[in-house]
Amino acid sequence: QVQLVESGGGLVKPGGSLRLSCAASGFTVSAYYMNWIRQAPGKGLEWVSYIRNSDTTVNYADSVKGRFTISRDNAKNSLYLQMDSLRAEDTAVYYCAAGLRHFDPWGQGTLVTVSS
Amino acid sequence: DIQMTQSPSALSASVGDRVTITCRASQSISSYLNWYQQKVGQAPKLLIFAASGLQRGVPSRFSGSGSGTDFTLTISSLQPEDFATYYCQQGYSTLSLTFGGGTKVEIK
Numbered sequence: 001q002v003q004l005v006e007s008g009g010g011l012v013k014p015g016g017s018l019r020l021s022c023a024a025s026g027f028t029v030s031a032y033y034m035n036w037i038r039q040a041p042g043k044g045l046e047w048v049s050y051i052r053n054s055d056t057t058v059n060y061a062d063s064v065k066g067r068f069t070i071s072r073d074n075a076k077n078s079l080y081l082q083m084d085s086l087r088a089e090d091t092a093v094y095y096c097a098a099g100l101r102h103f104d105p106w107g108q109g110t111l112v113t114v115s116s
Numbered sequence: 117d118i119q120m121t122q123s124p125s126a127l128s129a130s131v132g133d134r135v136t137i138t139c140r141a142s143q144s145i146s147s148y149l150n151w152y153q154q155k156v157g158q159a160p161k162l163l164i165f166a167a168s169g170l171q172r173g174v175p176s177r178f179s180g181s182g183s184g185t186d187f188t189l190t191i192s193s194l195q196p197e198d199f200a201t202y203y204c205q206q207g208y209s210t211l212s213l214t215f216g217g218g219t220k221v222e223i224k
Contacts, residue, residue: 035213045152045160045203047213059211095159101207102150104162104171 002026002105004096009110016086016114022079022096022107030074033100036081038092039109046092049081050100064090086114118142118209122202122216128224135191137219139204142185148208149187151180154218155200163202164189191221199223 004027008020020036022029036048049060049070058070069082079096091114097103119142129135139149147167152160162171164180167187177192191198204216 044218045205045215047215050213061212100210101148102162102165102205103152103160104165106159106161108159 004098004105004107006094006096006107006110009094009112011113011115012086013116014087014114017082017084018086018112020081020083020094020096020110020112022081024077024079027077027098027105029072029077029079029098032098034070034072034079035097035099035103036068036070036079037095037097037103037106038090038112039095040089040092043092048094051079083112086112088114090114117212118145118206118214120204120206120214120216122204122219124219125217126220126222128222129194130224131194131196133194133224135194135198135221137189137202137204137221139182139187139189139216140185141187141206141208144184145206145208147183148206149180149182150205150207151178151189152203152205153198153200154203160203166207194221 003025006022035050051058051070067085071080093109095109097106121140149167151164154160168180179190181188201218201220203218
C-alpha cells in the first residue's frame with residue numbers, strides 16, 4: 001500500500017528553523033518528482049518546492065526561495081524540507097506529494113506554526 | 117505566474133443535483149489542468165488529471181472538460197460524500213505550479 005507520512009512540524013519562533021520529513025512506503029521517492037505543498041489555516045493550496053526524480057534538480061516558489069531547501073535520501077526512501085528564517089506567513093500544514101504536472105499520492109500533512 | 121480563478125467560491129446543492137465548477141487560467145495551459153477534492157481535516161485527493169482523465173478509483177459521476185483557458189468539473193449526481201472543497205491546478209508551467217482558490221460545496 002502506497003503511503004507518505006510527514007513529520008517534524010511544530011511551533012517555532014520567527015527567524016527559527018525546522019526540518020520536515022516525508023517517509024514513503026510501498027513507493028520509491030527516487031522514481032518520482034517529489035513536492036512540498038502547503039496550506040495556511042483556512043486558506044487554499046500553495047505549491048512550495050519539487051525535486052526531480054532523475055537527479056537533484058530542484059525548484060522553489062518565490063515565497064520560499066533562499067530560505068527553504070528540499071532534499072531526498074534514497075537509502076531512507078524519504079523526502080525532506082529544511083526551513084530557515086521562518087516567518088509568520090509560513091504557518092501552514094505542509095504536505096508531501098508525488099508527481100510533476102499533477103500530484104498523487106499525498107501525505108496526511110504536518111502542521112508548522114511560526115509564532116512568538 | 118499563471119493565475120487560476122475558480123467560480124463560484126462556494127455553492128449550496130442538494131443530493132442528486134448536477135454541480136458544475138469552473139476554472140479559468142490567465143493564459144493558455146493546453147490540457148494541463150487537474151482537479152482535487154479535499155474534505156475537512158484530510159489531504160487533497162486527485163480526481164481528474166489532464167483536464168478529463170478520471171483518476172483510478174474515482175466514481176464516474178465526476179467528469180472534467182475544457183482546454184486552453186476554460187475548464188469545468190461536473191458532478192452528475194451529487195452524493196453525500198461529495199460535500200467538500202474542490203481545487204483546480206495547472207500543470208503547464210512546471211517552474212511555478214499554481215492552484216485555484218477553491219470551491220466549497222455545501223449541503224443545501
